[in-house]
Amino acid sequence: MSTRHQRPAAFGAAAFALAIAISPLAAPPAVATPASTHQVVQVELDASPARSAAAALATKPKPPRDPAKSDVLVNKKYPLVPRKYVPRLTEVPGTGIRLQPPAAKAYRKLVAAARRDGVNIRLTSGYRSYAVQKGLLEKYTRAYGSTYARRIAAKPGSSEHQTGLAIDVGNRNRACALQACFATTKVGKWMAKNAPRHGFILRYPKGMESVTGYAYEPWHFR
Numbered sequence: 001m002s003t004r005h006q007r008p009a010a011f012g013a014a015a016f017a018l019a020i021a022i023s024p025l026a027a028p029p030a031v032a033t034p035a036s037t038h039q040v041v042q043v044e045l046d047a048s049p050a051r052s053a054a055a056a057l058a059t060k061p062k063p064p065r066d067p068a069k070s071d072v073l074v075n076k077k078y079p080l081v082p083r084k085y086v087p088r089l090t091e092v093p094g095t096g097i098r099l100q101p102p103a104a105k106a107y108r109k110l111v112a113a114a115r116r117d118g119v120n121i122r123l124t125s126g127y128r129s130y131a132v133q134k135g136l137l138e139k140y141t142r143a144y145g146s147t148y149a150r151r152i153a154a155k156p157g158s159s160e161h162q163t164g165l166a167i168d169v170g171n172r173n174r175a176c177a178l179q180a181c182f183a184t185t186k187v188g189k190w191m192a193k194n195a196p197r198h199g200f201i202l203r204y205p206k207g208m209e210s211v212t213g214y215a216y217e218p219w220h221f222r
Contacts, residue, residue, distance in 0.1 A: 067163065070102060074160050076213045083157030084130040087164040097126040100164035107167060110198035119190045124177070124219070125168035128161035151215045160203065166222045167200070180206075183218035195221050 063073040067085045074080055089098040092107060099107060107123065114121050128136070134156040140149035153159075160166035168178070169191060176182040183192065183206075192202060200221040204214045 070100075070165060072163060072165075074158060074163055076154070076158055079155070079158040080162060085157075085162065086129070087127070089127055089164050092123060092126065095123045095126075097123050098164065099126045099167070103165050103167070106199040110195065110200065113194065113198060114187075114190055117190065117194075119186055120172045121187050121191070122170045122172050122174075123167060124170045125161060126166070127164040128159060130156045130162060133157075133159045133162060151209070152217075154214075160220075160222055166203065166220065168217075168219050169221065170219060178217075178219060180216055180218060188218050191221065192218065 063078060064071045065078065065081060066072055067074075067080050067087065072080075087100050090101045090104050091098050092104050098104075103126075111121050111123075133154065137149060137153045137155060140153050143149075144152075154161075156162075161168075169187065170177045170182065171185050171187045176185050176188070182188040191200075195202065202218065203220050203222040204212045204217040206216040206218075209215055
């Protein structure tokens with residue numbers, strides 16, 4: 001289903017759903033009435049570890065996987081289906097960079113709000129095709145080795161950039177471009193504080209690599 005009927009305001013909810021989807025989820029605790037307490041406890045005592053694990057998996061909600069929807073989950077564990085998926089795209093005026101239409105519209109509003117605050121945002125990356133992502137990972141692998149390369153770049157078919165919903169941003173003067181120190185710059189600080197108000201979340205936060213699978217990227221917003 002095309003995303004063209006989805007309103008930009010839906011991005012905030014989709015971003016929240018995405019953040020929840022990547023977090024480890026536990027099975028909800030059983031709620032027992034006084035009459036059933038003994039029965040529930042006995043069932044839990046009798047259950048084998050395998051059965052308990054199966055029950056937990058059965059209650060875990062399935063992650064959103066439709067690439068045509070703005071809440072699609074894409075990461076190392078959940079690649080796009082199909083892996084070479086190409087979304088409907090539009091160019092962000094004056095950048096030569098493409099995004100899905102709702103993302104492009106939300107980004108334009110974000111830039112306008114930043115400009116009113118005296119902050120000038122530079123869009124450095126948006127949609128990246130399967131082939132471009134493949135070349136990028138190969139480049140980083142040659143430069144840094146495969147282990148580090150996979151901390152900073154996704155496999156082709158597993159990148160949020162391929163959805164057309166993710167952006168990389170920077171300063172007009174290119175200060176701290178694609179570096180952790182970007183967070184301390186004027187644009188970095190503004191984005192951290194205001195991006196969620198315009199439907200974008202910081203996708204790879206500091207100290208969360210064990211959950212996201214990627215190193216801290218203060219410039220990457222979904």
